[in-house]
Amino acid sequence: MSRMTMIQAIRSGMDNAMEKDDNVVVFGEDVGFFGGVFRCTQGLQEKYGRQRCFDAPISESGIVGAAIGMAAYGIRPCVEIQFADYMYPAYDQITQEASRIRYRSANDFTVPIVVRMPTGGGIFGGQTHSQSPEALFAHVSGIKTVIPSNPYDAKGLLISAIEDEDPVMFLEPKRLYNGPFDGHHDRPVTPWSKHEFGEVPDDYYTVPLGKAAVRREGADVTVLVYGTMVYVAEAAAEEAGVDAEIIDLRTILPLDLEAIEESVRKTGRCVIVHEATKTCGFGAELMAVVAESCFYHLEAPIIRVTGYDTPYPHAHEWEYFPGPKRVGDALKKVMEAA
Incomplete structure (x- = not known):
């Protein structure tokens, strides 16, 4: 067990999944060499190489569209949309393609992709870095939507999402990225809450989707x-x-x-x-x-x-x-x- 922030837990989840399955790949804007704008992917390119953790052009539609094609041929992409607000150019790919391929192909093809995206406000990011669009995904049949509240769940849910055969939208509350906040005063506190949710296993484990x-x-x-x-x-x-x-x-x-x-x-x-x-x-x-x-x-x-x-x-x-x-x-x- 280690004490982790949500960022560290998410990184650990991707690390464990990539170590277990060579078909898991991670890509998105600045996620490779730079390690992501929030450093969630830091060190993964160094450990697994540029074939499995790499940077993508600034094209959310291209990122998700490429992931769908890769998934249909057996790869398990875990892609990052830098902020949830940026997912709208990819919304067509998510709702018109990823969500429907299993049904349209009579189960011949699945789309095991995860689309990670920081969601919500609290960092003074302004109108285009602070939205909470989860209802837009929940409305669409064929995709799953996950929103963790603590590091332990974030890691376990992410691994479950990566292993799931259907597309999963993984929304990460960025106000919780670096620790909990004091619910009484809306400001960060340390350590991770009275529940000790910051205690996270270093090794592989899952938290099932669909369980409150x-x-x-x-x-x-x-x-x-x-x-x-x-x-x-x-x-x-x-x-x-x-x-x-x-x-x-x-x-x-x-x-x-x-x-x-x-x-x-x-x-x-x-x-x-x-x-x-x-x-x-x-x-x-x-x-x-x-x-x-x-x-x-x-x-x-x-x-x-x-x-x-x-x-x-x-x-x-x-x-x-x-x-x-x-x-x-x-x-x-x-x-x-x-």
């Missing part, structure tokens, strides 16, 4: 979260004095319906938190799922706490994010409902 994790057990209200918002929800529950059960979804597609239903039927209340905008955000799908499967168990309306329906506000990003006060107010509101 209970980060905090509780009896009064279920909080559905993923990524950075796990820590906000923890802080909010502590500040509000609410016995909240916090469910870290980890993957939003496939979605762990069993874990969601079990928790909501136990607590009778549900709050959903995510950083992306509210309208048509993934929280809307979660509300529908809870309403469809747990309606007769609910004792209060479901509440969403999200980013605002505005272009990403560079100068006011900390006001834009759901924080402990907004989430805490929602928790108190559902508890006060008759």
